[in-house]
Amino acid sequence: MTIYRKIYKVATVGSRAEGNLRPTxxxxxxxxxxxxxxxxxxxxxxxxxxxxxxxxxxxxIRGIPRNMSDLEVLESHESVIEVLTQHPLSxxxxxxxxxxxxxxxxxxxxxxxxxxxxxxxxxxxxxxKNRRTDGQEEDLYILDEG
Amino acid sequence: xxxxxxxxKLRKELDFRELCKAYPLRFHITGAxxxxxxxxxxxxxxxxxxxxxxxxxxxxxxxxxxxxxxYLSVMARIKAPGNDTSxxxxxxxxxxxxxxxxxxxxxxxxxxxxxFRNGDAEEQDNIADQDWTTEHIFRIVHYKDQSLCQGYIxxxxxxxxxxxxxxxxxxxxxxxxxxxGVARTVYLKxxxxxxxxxxx
Numbered sequence: 001m002t003i004y005r006k007i008y009k010v011a012t013v014g015s016r017a018e019g020n021l022r023p024t025x026x027x028x029x030x031x032x033x034x035x036x037x038x039x040x041x042x043x044x045x046x047x048x049x050x051x052x053x054x055x056x057x058x059x060x061i062r063g064i065p066r067n068m069s070d071l072e073v074l075e076s077h078e079s080v081i082e083v084l085t086q087h088p089l090s091x092x093x094x095x096x097x098x099x100x101x102x103x104x105x106x107x108x109x110x111x112x113x114x115x116x117x118x119x120x121x122x123x124x125x126x127x128x129k130n131r132r133t134d135g136q137e138e139d140l141y142i143l144d145e146g
Numbered sequence: 147x148x149x150x151x152x153x154x155k156l157r158k159e160l161d162f163r164e165l166c167k168a169y170p171l172r173f174h175i176t177g178a179x180x181x182x183x184x185x186x187x188x189x190x191x192x193x194x195x196x197x198x199x200x201x202x203x204x205x206x207x208x209x210x211x212x213x214x215x216x217y218l219s220v221m222a223r224i225k226a227p228g229n230d231t232s233x234x235x236x237x238x239x240x241x242x243x244x245x246x247x248x249x250x251x252x253x254x255x256x257x258x259x260x261x262f263r264n265g266d267a268e269e270q271d272n273i274a275d276q277d278w279t280t281e282h283i284f285r286i287v288h289y290k291d292q293s294l295c296q297g298y299i300x301x302x303x304x305x306x307x308x309x310x311x312x313x314x315x316x317x318x319x320x321x322x323x324x325x326x327g328v329a330r331t332v333y334l335k336x337x338x339x340x341x342x343x344x345x346x
Contacts, residue, residue, distance in 0.1 A: 015301070016300065016301035019221075019283075019285065019298070019301040019343065019344075020298075020301070021302040021303065022296075022302065022303035026296065026306055029306065029308045030289075030293035030294050030308045030310075033308075034293070034308045034310065035308060036308055037269060037271055037305075037306060037308065038271075038305070038306055039271050039272070039273055039274075039304060039305050040302065040304050041274065041275075043302055050302075061311075062309055062311070063309045063312075064309070089274045089275050091257075091272050091274045093257070093272055094271070094272055095270065095271055095272070096269070096270040096272070097269055097270075098268045099266060099268065100246065100263075100266035100267075100268065102266070104266035104267070117267070130254075131327055132243065132245035133199075133234055133237075133239065133242065133324055134197060134243030134244075135197040135243075138245075
């Protein structure tokens with residue numbers, strides 16, 4: 001299972017003054033390609049572009065598993081100005097998929113690093129401790145990251 | 147005794163569009179935490195091992211059960227001058243502590259990020275080059291059909307999720323400045339406090 005990433009220079013709409021500066025595709029992404037997540041690293045409001053790093057995953061925890069070929073399809077979207085190979089603000093880890101412990105996994109095999117969730121068997125990379133907003137500490141199964 | 151008010155100055159200082167959309171606040175505060183007001187900010191100083199916050203109470207005031215296509219859009223101006231790590235800054239939950247359906251901004255101890263949770267399945271989007279010790283305007287946009295959730299900072303979108311299995315359902319309460327068990331001092335601009343989307 002892999003997280004796939006791609007960096008795009010994308011045209012923007014809105015403005016900071018109005019509180020709604022965003023990539024042109026932001027509000028339409030659920031219809032353009034549901035299952036894509038992104039972080040915006042940089043805006044140039046004067047020239048009307050932003051640097052938008054999209055990511056997808058083929059992990060079964062995703063509603064719609066996707067891979068690099070989907071991100072390549074996005075390259076031809078009308079709002080994409082350029083595809084970049086890197087950006088100084090692109091973090092080492094952009095996206096993390098996880099599942100809380102407690103009642104969520106139906107089964108956990110720590111030796112095989114697999115768990116059962118909603119009838120599916122899924123692999124996980126490691127277990128972390130996380131504190132919920134009620135103060136309870138939970139096991140957090142990191143399914144995928146990158 | 148009389149109080150003279152310069153109405154022109156008052157009109158200049160207050161953003162009435164924000165003020166008129168401000169939510170009543172509910173303090174979820176325990177004994178070890180103090181709340182003070184300096185005329186500009188509500189200042190929450192928490193001790194370690196406390197999970198206090200300020201929120202809107204139970205249920206989103208803007209929730210409309212019979213409509214399916216609208217989006218909730220809420221904002222707050224927040225800063226944590228001393229240390230901005232390990233804080234749940236601004237987030238939605240059905241009620242305080244229902245972390246299984248959390249949506250919002252936090253610092254997880256390593257990353258400034260936006261978390262999207264639905265039934266304990268989680269996506270985390272890490273946002274680089276952030277400094278939340280200074281004041282920022284945090285805004286969350288959540289579509290009722292769970293197709294989209296967005297996080298804005300200072301009027302610009304920074305993180306977005308379109309995986310509807312990670313976007314939990316309305317109604318939400320809105321919460322801010324939860325210290326996540328560490329001693330922190332966090333400032334919430336008041337007025338307007340927590341409020342619906344408006345900008346100027």
